[in-house]
């Protein structure tokens with residue numbers, strides 16, 4: 001029987017990884033073994049205050065007992081069935097997402113990039129179903145991040161991510177973000193969909209402003225293009241609202257979700273209006289694993305917790321406190337603090353990688369967003385005391401750099 005070797009030293013694990021994995025990740029120089037709430041521990045027993053939540057995924061923190069109970073219960077009942085069969089947790093999760101959003105129907109995926117791939121396909125089918133064979137263009141924005149597979153990669157205009165893998169999916173136009181005047185030339189009668197993050201995550205924590213989203217909606221309607229919100233990172237409570245888009249009052253035609261939806265298990269979703277969903281027929285799209293009973297049972301639990309008004313109010317309140325505390329840090333290295341809820345960006349005049357690296361010595365897990373921006377995206381259960389600890393340690397790090 002295979003057993004995990006808890007007796008391996010960190011150096012042995014790192015050597016194993018370096019010798020056997022395809023080296024696409026630059027990892028931190030320690031091995032995480034377990035966590036509790038806001039804290040993750042490495043194999044040497046060192047504690048790290050987690051202010052990156054597995055890249056905005058671990059909304060309920062580590063080892064949430066309620067989530068673990070649902071996971072164990074469902075694991076003992078039914079893990080996987082394929083999508084040839086109905087299951088209870090999938091149907092219930094879909095109902096919850098629909099009931100709490102603009103959408104009428106849901107398609108489940110296994111990740112964020114797959115959700116965007118699906119949305120690309122749905123938009124193409126929607127245009128074709130209306131007889132508009134020429135309408136294949138997709139518009140995205142500068143600094144967008146929509147994923148790493150061939151379709152969504154084409155909507156992620158970063159040379160470092162794209163160049164080695166060309167040719168990408170054709171018919172993509174990249175427009176400047178928050179630039180109303182540029183919409184008219186970028187979005188045309190040949191555009192079937194426009195993808196936008198209401199708050200750009202990986203691109204540096206840049207919120208789309210309300211006037212821009214209104215103009216974007218109007219331009220999409222004028223040419224018959226679908227508006228697709230990618231809320232993979234900014235959705236599901238991260239901003240203190242269930243969805244980032246509701247603050248603008250501008251509804252999309254489709255919305256993609258993923259990161260925190262099952263609290264750390266892989267899942268994604270495409271939410272769509274009936275008008276869009278109606279063009280999709282059995283066989284048009286599918287996935288072996290997606291929306292399986294184990295993942296969706298956990299996602300039901302996570303969604304119930306996140307969508308509670310008190311939970312969201314807590315995120316808003318903690319987020320405001322965090323922003324105030326971040327703004328109080330007196331360091332010449334800080335250029336700007338921006339963002340909403342527990343999705344904050346701190347822009348430095350030095351590489352964020354230097355700050356993150358020093359953070360390991362200070363017991364902090366952090367993640368960057370572009371070269372100079374630190375993404376402050378703790379688990380949504382963070383409390384003021386955690387913000388105090390974080391800000392104190394960050395301030396200390398900045399005096400050392």
Ligand SMILES: *Cc1c(COP(=O)(O)O)cnc(C)c1O
Nearest residue numbers: 111112113145146147201232233
């Ligand atoms: C992370 C992310 C994705 C990709 O999600 P994966 O699960 O890594 O494929 C897509 N869009 C946004 C906005 C993201 O933050």
